[in-house]
Amino acid sequence: MNTSDSPARVLIVGAGHAGTDTAVALREFGFTGGITLVGGEQEVPYHRPPVSKAYLHEHDQPEVLKAPGWYEHHDVDLRLGDCVVEIDHSVRAARLEDGTTLGYDVLVLATGARARTLPHRLPATGCWTLRTYREAIAFRDVLRAGARMVVVGGGFIGLEVAAAARDYGCAVTVVEREARLLPRVASPVLSEAVTDYHRRAGVEILLGASVAEIVESADGSVRAVRLGDGTELACEAVVVGVGAEPRDELAQAIGAHCESGVVVDDAARTSVTGVYAVGDVTRRQVAGYNGRFRLESIANASEQARHAAAAIAAAHPPRPEVPWFWSDQSKLKIKIAGLVTGSTRLVVRGDPRSERFAVYHLDDQNRLVAVEAVNSAGDFMAGKKWLGARATPTLDRLSDTTVPLRELVPA
Secondary structure (H helix, E strand, C coil), X not given: CCCCCCCCEEEEECCCHHHHHHHHHHHHCCCCCEEEEEECCCCCCECCHHHHCHHHCCCXXXXXXXXXXXXXXXXXXXXXXXXXXXXXXXXXXXXXXXXXXXXXXXXXXXXXXXXXXXXXXXXXXXXXXCCCHHHXXXXXXXXXXXXXXXXXXCCHHHHXXXXXXXXXXXXXXXXXXXXXXXXXXXXXXXXHHHHHHHHHCCCEEEECCCEEEEEECCCCEEEEEEECCCCEEECCEEEECCCEEECCHHHXXXXXXXCCCEXXXXXXXXXXXXXXXXXXHEEEECCCCCCEECCCCHHHHHHHHHHXXXXXXXXXXXXXXXXXXXXXXXXXXXXXXXXXXXXXXXXXXXXXXXXXXXXXXXXXXXXXXXXXXXXXXXXXXXXXXXXXXXXXXXXXXXXXXXXXXHHHCCC
């Protein structure tokens, strides 16, 4: 990877959390050069997690990351409703969809990820991915008592939508091709508890089920989902929640090293001099874990933004943070600190049937690598603190909920 520059102009492509936080951090670190922030949506940069949560229930306006006046006050050229379609890094220039050319000294790619789709022809109306505020607002029209909905994919976003739909009184079926929900991101203990919770809430969950076809009505709308075994699930809406893939085409076009995501170092530098990448589009190493990871979280986006900004502004780099994630599914508040990869032993604290518990993950040397907390902020905060200190709590007392967490502090 490459050393930092002292640029006069920074172009940030993508105005989500990662891109916006990069602009904010650049000014916080004292960078006085020009900053241009380009975003494809019309809305002023806004909080994304509520798209599958709070925006489905309320909010007539998105929750903005910074007030509109902040950008002008801090001399950030915010260009909305346009996209970068081509980059000529040999002359450090980018062309927008409207034909405008923007020059730069340093480029920051914050292009995020797009929802994966199904390998089937989809009807013209009735299929949703819920990646933007406008999609969430439009989706509210679907959320009415008695409406029939199929959610394809038992990941966090799909389950958040399922929970919101049940709150509205919709009939919801979740179809997951794997043997359990959250198969790639959660322990079997958490998976089972989440499955039981949603089933008690009235969600039908079909595991080990594949989708063969989305059946279309004569008017071009969704009529049903046909499964691999021939079963038809009648519905008016299908939510596709089968993951996301990085928007790394621009990075590939300029020769940056990509592995299903733009590979970056600890300062968010790519393999191309003068080019950084931040957020969901990246793949990076995480201290204490083997391999490279693409972390889809606001925490990761903000952390990488600050590291990139520090490198660009030649400021002291921030301390690395413990990766963490969260999901709100009606009454379930799930928070995960660390990465479950490398976990070989679990310690459960609390009763998963009570909807308040935690799962501590240890590796083959009994070192703490992650904690999954359900409706238990104390366990999450303690686990995150221990992970940051590379410490492990007293294991022989960890499962005993009568022992306060403060008494489990490592020696």
